Structures are given as C-alpha cells and as structure tokens.
Amino acid sequence: MAKRVGIVGAAVTPFKGKWYEKTYYELAQMATAEALADAGLEPKDIDGVFYGIYNDIFQRTCIPEHPLQGIIGLQNKFGMRVSNGGATGAYTLSAAHAYVAAGRFKAVLMLGVEKATDCFDFQSMSATPEVIKTIGWSGDSFFEQKLGWTAADSYAEVVLAYKDEYPGDLKPEVTAQISALLSEQARSNNYAQRQFDQVTPEEVLNSRIVVEPFKELEICVYSEGAAALVVAEEETARAIANQTGQPVVWITGVGESNEHSFAGRNHKIMHRIISDHIAARKAYEMAGIKNPLQAVDVVEVHDAFVHQLEITMAEMGFVPLGNADSLIEDGLILPGGPLLLNPCGGLIYSGHAVGASNIMSAWSVRNELIRRRLKTGLVHGTGSTIAQYGVVLILEHD
Amino acid sequence: MSNKVIPLEAIPDRSGHTVTIDGRNYLVMNDAMFTFYQRSMGELSDFFLALRDEKKILGCRCTKCGMVRVPPFVTRCPDCNFAPVETVEMGDTGKMLATPPITYFANSLFQQQVPFGRGRLLLEGADTALSVNIYTTKGILVPGLVKKGTEMKVIFRDNRVGEITDIFCVPAAELTADQLAQKGLTASALDWETSTEPALPPAGETEAQHFAAVLQELQALVGEMNGCERARKDIAGWHRTVLVKAAGGEFTLKIADGELTVEPDKTGPSDFVMVCPDPKVLLDGLAYRGSLTQAIMTRNLWISKNIEFNTIFKLERMARSLARSKKV
Numbered sequence: 152m153a154k155r156v157g158i159v160g161a162a163v164t165p166f167k168g169k170w171y172e173k174t175y176y177e178l179a180q181m182a183t184a185e186a187l188a189d190a191g192l193e194p195k196d197i198d199g200v201f202y203g204i205y206n207d208i209f210q211r212t213c214i215p216e217h218p219l220q221g222i223i224g225l226q227n228k229f230g231m232r233v234s235n236g237g238a239t240g241a242y243t244l245s246a247a248h249a250y251v252a253a254g255r256f257k258a259v260l261m262l263g264v265e266k267a268t269d270c271f272d273f274q275s276m277s278a279t280p281e282v283i284k285t286i287g288w289s290g291d292s293f294f295e296q297k298l299g300w301t302a303a304d305s306y307a308e309v310v311l312a313y314k315d316e317y318p319g320d321l322k323p324e325v326t327a328q329i330s331a332l333l334s335e336q337a338r339s340n341n342y343a344q345r346q347f348d349q350v351t352p353e354e355v356l357n358s359r360i361v362v363e364p365f366k367e368l369e370i371c372v373y374s375e376g377a378a379a380l381v382v383a384e385e386e387t388a389r390a391i392a393n394q395t396g397q398p399v400v401w402i403t404g405v406g407e408s409n410e411h412s413f414a415g416r417n418h419k420i421m422h423r424i425i426s427d428h429i430a431a432r433k434a435y436e437m438a439g440i441k442n443p444l445q446a447v448d449v450v451e452v453h454d455a456f457v458h459q460l461e462i463t464m465a466e467m468g469f470v471p472l473g474n475a476d477s478l479i480e481d482g483l484i485l486p487g488g489p490l491l492l493n494p495c496g497g498l499i500y501s502g503h504a505v506g507a508s509n510i511m512s513a514w515s516v517r518n519e520l521i522r523r524r525l526k527t528g529l530v531h532g533t534g535s536t537i538a539q540y541g542v543v544l545i546l547e548h549d
Numbered sequence: 550m551s552n553k554v555i556p557l558e559a560i561p562d563r564s565g566h567t568v569t570i571d572g573r574n575y576l577v578m579n580d581a582m583f584t585f586y587q588r589s590m591g592e593l594s595d596f597f598l599a600l601r602d603e604k605k606i607l608g609c610r611c612t613k614c615g616m617v618r619v620p621p622f623v624t625r626c627p628d629c630n631f632a633p634v635e636t637v638e639m640g641d642t643g644k645m646l647a648t649p650p651i652t653y654f655a656n657s658l659f660q661q662q663v664p665f666g667r668g669r670l671l672l673e674g675a676d677t678a679l680s681v682n683i684y685t686t687k688g689i690l691v692p693g694l695v696k697k698g699t700e701m702k703v704i705f706r707d708n709r710v711g712e713i714t715d716i717f718c719v720p721a722a723e724l725t726a727d728q729l730a731q732k733g734l735t736a737s738a739l740d741w742e743t744s745t746e747p748a749l750p751p752a753g754e755t756e757a758q759h760f761a762a763v764l765q766e767l768q769a770l771v772g773e774m775n776g777c778e779r780a781r782k783d784i785a786g787w788h789r790t791v792l793v794k795a796a797g798g799e800f801t802l803k804i805a806d807g808e809l810t811v812e813p814d815k816t817g818p819s820d821f822v823m824v825c826p827d828p829k830v831l832l833d834g835l836a837y838r839g840s841l842t843q844a845i846m847t848r849n850l851w852i853s854k855n856i857e858f859n860t861i862f863k864l865e866r867m868a869r870s871l872a873r874s875k876k877v
C-alpha cells in the first residue's frame with residue numbers, strides 16, 4: 152500500500168532575467184535553506200534530494216547537480232537528477248512522490264534550479280539568440296536541428312495544427328486578454344520576473360509577432376532562479392505540520408505521458424496535446440476526480456505560450472477542445488469565476504527558470520490552497536518538441 | 550559564409566568584464582562549452598546517402614502491419630512487437646500534414662536562411678511525416694502561402710552533403726508539369742526570378758499626394774542616415790537597387806556600400822521589387838517607428854525574392870542605428 156505524500160515546506164528565489172549576483176550554487180542553497188526553514192527542518196532531517204535541472208548547456212557543465220549535494224548539506228545521502236525538457240520540474244515532483252510513497256524515505260527535498268541566461272550571442276551582443284540556440288539543440292539531432300528547429304516554432308506547429316482543426320478558437324482577442332489577466336495576477340507575486348509589467352489586451356495585440364501566431368507578450372520569458380519543496384510521508388508530514396502550524400498539502404494524484412516525437416498515423420497527432428490529456432486523466436483517476444472544473448479550485452498550468460495554455464486547459468478537460476476561448480468568454484478564469492488560473496502570473500510573467508518552473512508552480516498552488524483555504528489544486532508541466540511531454544499533479548489541502 | 554562548423558565571427562575573444570550592482574563587483578567571463586564530433590549516421594546512413602548520392606528519399610515499411618515511416622527512423626516496428634521493416638523508395642511529392650510555422654527571427658546559425666518554413670510533409674504513400682524546410686520561388690515566404698493539405702514537391706540542393714538540409718520543398722503549384730514529373734529535381738532547375746507580385750489597389754489623387762509626401766519625408770530620412778556613421782556601417786559592402794511600388798507611384802531605393810539614396814521613378818534594372826500599398830509602411834520601418842519584418846509578416850510589405858530578406862534585415866539595422874545614435 153502506497154504511503155500518502157504531502158508537501159510540508161516550500162520556497163522560491165526571485166526569478167530574474169539575469170542573476171549577476173549569484174551562481175546556480177547560491178541560488179540552489181538559497182531555495183533549499185528557505186524551504187527547510189519553512190518546514191522547520193535542518194539538512195540532517197532530510198533523507199535525499201531530487202534535482203530538477205533541465206539543460207547542461209545552461210549550467211555550462213554536465214552533471215550540474217554534483218557540486219550541489221554538499222552545498223545543500225546532503226552529502227552522503229540519496230541524490231538524483233531529473234531532466235525532462237520543460238516538464239523537468241513536474242517530473243521531479245513525480246519522481247520524489249514515487250520514492251516517498253514507496254516508503255523509501257520519510258522526508259526529501261525537491262530542488263529545481265536553472266541559470267538560463269548566462270549563454271550569450273557575441274554577434275548580436277545579446278543573450279536571447281543564444282538561449283534559443285541552446286534550446287535548439289533539443290530538436291531531433293538527425294532530422295530536425297539543422298532545419299532551424301526552435302522551441303517556439305515547435306510549439307507553433309502544434310498550435311497551427313490545432314487552428315487547422317478549430318479555426319474559430321484561440322482568437323487573438325482572447326489570447327491577449329489571458330496574457331493581460333496573467334500580468335495582473337503577477338502583481339502579487341513578489342518573486343516574479345515581471346511583477347510590475349502589467350499590460351493591457353491592446354498592448355498584447357500590438358506586440359510584435361515572434362512566430363505566427365505567437366506575439367511577444369504571449370510567450371514565457373527565460374529566467375534564472377531556484378525553487379524547492381520538502382515532501383514527507385504521512386506520519387512525518389503530520390509531525391512537521393504540528394510543529395510549523397502549516398497544514399499539509401497532499402499530493403493525491405500524479406500522471407505523466409510522453410508522446411511520439413514523429414507525427415502521423417498512430418504517431419503524434421499534431422493538433423492535440425494528448426500527453427496533457429492522458430496525464431490529467433491518470434492524475435484525476437488517482438485523486439478520484441470526475442469533473443475537473445467542479446473539483447479543482449486553482450490551476451498552475453505551464454504556459455510556455457498562451458495558445459498552448461488554452462489547448463492544455465481543453466486537453467485537461469476544463470473546457471471543450473475547439474472552444475478553449477470559453478475560459479474567457481464564459482468567464483471561467485476571470486476574477487470571480489470558478490477557476491483561479493496561474494495566480495503567480497504563470498511562466499509568462501513569473502519567468503521560466505526551466506528546471507525550477509513547475510516546482511515554483513507547486514509552491515504557488517500550495518500558497519493559494521493554504522492562504523485562500525481552497526481544497527484542490529492542479530500543477531501542470533509541458534515540455535520537449537511538439538509538446539511531447541505532459542505531467543499533471545493534484546494537490547489537496549488537508 | 551565560413552566553412553567551419555562554428556562560424557569564426559561567432560567566437561568571442563578570451564576576456565571578461567566587471568558588472569557593478571549595489572556597490573559590489575561581479576566578474577563576468579567570456580566563455581564557451583564546445584565539443585566536436587565525428588558522428589556516424591549508423592543505420593540512418595542509407596537514408597542520408599540516398600539523399601546525397603541518388604537524390605532519393607527512403608522510407609521503411611513494416612513487414613507485418615505495413616506502416617510506412619518516413620524518414621526510416623526504426624529498423625523494427627515498435628507497434629508490431631519489433632517485427633522487421635523493409636526499405637522502400639518514396640516519391641517526392643506529398644501534402645502538408647498541418648500548416649507550418651515560418652521563422653523570421655533566427656539565431657546566428659540560421660541567419661542566412663530566413664525566412665524559412667519548417668513543417669511536416671506527408672509523402673504519397675507514407676503514414677508518418679518528414680520534417681522539411683519550406684520555401685517559395687515566387688517571392689517572400691509569408692503566412693498563408695503553405696497550409697495544411699498544400700501539395701508540395703521535394704527539391705534537392707545542388708550541393709548535397711548527406712544532411713536533412715539536402716532537401717527542401719516548394720508548393721507544387723509553382724512548378725511546371727514537367728518539373729513536377731521529374732525525379733530528383735534540383736534547386737538550380739527552378740525559376741527563382743519570376744515572382745507573383747501582389748496587385749496594388751487602384752490609386753487616385755489622394756494616394757498620389759500621400760505618396761509624394763511620404764517620398765519627401767523618406768528623402769530627408771535617408772539624408773540623416775547617410776550622415777550617421779553607425780547606420781552607414783550596416784550597409785557597408787552591400788549593393789542593391791530596389792524598385793519600390795506603392796499605391797500612388799514608384800521609386801528606386803539604392804544601397805551602395807554605405808550610401809542610401811532614393812530616386813523618383815524606375816531607374817533601370819533592379820535587384821528586386823518591393824511592394825507596399827501604403828508607402829508609409831516602409832517610411833515607418835526606416836524611421837524605427839514600425840518594423841519592416843512585422844510588415845512582411847502581416848503582408849503589408851512584400852519583396853520579390855525570399856533571399857533578399859537579408860537586405861530588409863540590413864535596412865532595419867540602419868533604422869535602429871540611426872535611432873540609437875540620436876538617443877546618445
């Protein structure tokens with residue numbers, strides 16, 4: 152019988168476009184120290200660590216986690232790195248949950264960190280082209296990289312294919328409204344990269360097109376930062392909660408799916424993000440959720456692009472495929488609506504420090520569940536080429 | 550272009566600098582993490598050798614379920630408990646599986662190719678789609694030109710090295726019946742010169758006056774650009790004569806090694822044609838009030854040759870240089 156697993160501590164560092172002041176060592180230590188303090192624990196109380204670090208090239212080293220083991224005070228203990236593209240953080244949660252549920256550990260740390268903007272293009276004298284080039288090494292190395300594969304054009308493939316099937320959905324006015332809404336929500340996130348970059352739907356509509364149909368203000372921003380969670384099995388979690396006075400937020404559902412990276416019959420269906428659909432279905436089944444819109448109060452969806460956020464929400468069953476615009480048009484995510492979506496501002500305004508991102512999302516859902524006394528939250532991660540990876544976790548207030 | 554696997558101009562000098570934040574100094578070092586390879590194409594060698602040496606596209610067919618995969622990325626069918634597959638030769642026409650995205654902003658490695666489409670081509674008889682670059686021979690590549698279901702023909706580059714970029718595809722509708730029927734059609738056999746110019750809206754007195762006013766402003770702006778050393782550097786060594794067609798009139802934009810001139814009307818042969826129904830689109834782009842690239846993406850500006858997008862890029866740089874030099 153699997154053990155119940157709960158979150159008992161969490162912390163994030165500020166997400167910034169560039170951290171000149173800190174290396175990833177220090178960012179990792181900052182998040183760890185604060186997450187342990189939040190749980191009232193010390194390194195000696197932790198049995199092991201799961202690192203979420205996406206890209207070796209960003210950290211400018213292979214095995215980037217090895218120096219961290221001692222830096223965070225967990226030498227001679229279990230340490231495992233998870234790397235799954237954009238979904239790295241969510242997969243790190245999934246791995247940590249499984250180990251603790253299996254009874255291997257009482258309490259473990261989940262640590263996501265990324266220095267995404269140290270790389271630099273000396274021809275344009277700016278970081279962004281080199282960040283994009285670095286992620287460009289993630290395309291299929293035999294058949295796609297040399298065609299100019301980028302994360303943006305890869306997700307655009309899926310979105311354009313979706314629009315082939317549902318030309319009336321993902322209207323520019325709606326994606327602009329969602330981005331503006333997220334920018335408002337970021338205002339209360341003191342750790343967000345763009346905390347005070349509030350924009351109007353008109354500004355989003357008028358921002359430059361990066362890759363059709365994505366506009367500049369509809370795309371997540373690359374970030375540097377770290378996020379950490381402490382999770383524990385039931386008995387330990389309850390003992391910690393008694394000490395800290397903070398309720399346990401239980402991980403009651405976990406689902407993952409990786410699609411085919413080639414498209415066609417019996418392969419990737421280009422206009423779907425079936426990984427999100429399957430991951431959500433599995434997580435709902437485990438958590439006993441029948442109707443997500445009824446059951447879930449707060450969602451932190453991995454918004455690499457607003458259009459993908461909308462498709463993901465449809466794939467996860469909150470709105471119908473083909474009418475994802477009802478998120479706005481039926482007021483589902485508007486203030487006062489039934490669903491709180493990306494209260495942290497999402498990765499578009501909070502920032503995308505890849506390995507740390509979904510862990511930051513879990514931090515946000517836990518905060519909202521506790522602060523607003525809500526019952527159920529959902530954390531989502533997407534990643535890899537053509538939105539191949541999907542991970543969904545259900546979190547519940549004690 | 551450099552023939553090295555890393556372009557020499559992309560490599561920084563060995564040095565560093567200091568950034569001061571809140572009174573503390575932070576050392577920032579120029580650095581690189583690089584690895585060179587001699588990488589075998591292994592079981593994929595047949596596919597790449599066929600592209601390079603025979604101008605053929607290979608796929609594989611499962612001996613059990615008959616699924617045809619292109620490219621042939623497996624030697625056994627994972628759907629049939631790893632039954633063996635056999636190699637099949639594919640044709641070189643097919644349909645787009647979905648509407649492909651177009652890249653205009655590329656990193657340094659792909660700067661020479663923009664704008665390019667990248668999409669999935671379902672070759673006739675195939676069950677899986679091949680990722681391909683997409684171009685047009687009829688002018689600049691813009692959204693809407695190639696969509697889901699558009700019939701495409703695979704074109705082989707004249708200089709092939711055994712990489713996926715040895716091929717690209719163009720809309721079949723742009724080719725003659727003979728070209729369509731020809732196997733292993735090469736890039737040099739295509740007509741890249743005859744473009745399909747978008748029609749200009751009918752123009753009256755209002756358009757003519759607008760055109761004259763814009764032209765005057767443009768001439769003043771070009772004068773400023775020629776007086777700006779930074780802007781001149783952006784077109785150093787570059788020579789182009791561009792015929793600009795707008796509602797209300799035509800003029801010629803000449804780029805000659807640092808010097809930009811605007812001459813009324815057509816002045817002899819041009820390297821390419823620019824069509825902008827509203828000439829203010831061009832003026833705004835050069836004045837750094839708008840963006841020429843955005844104008845192209847939104848189909849408010851058209852150029853007759855895809856490859857001349859790099860001239861547009863240079864003009865945008867000039868606009869930025871002038872704007873920045875004014876700020877200082």
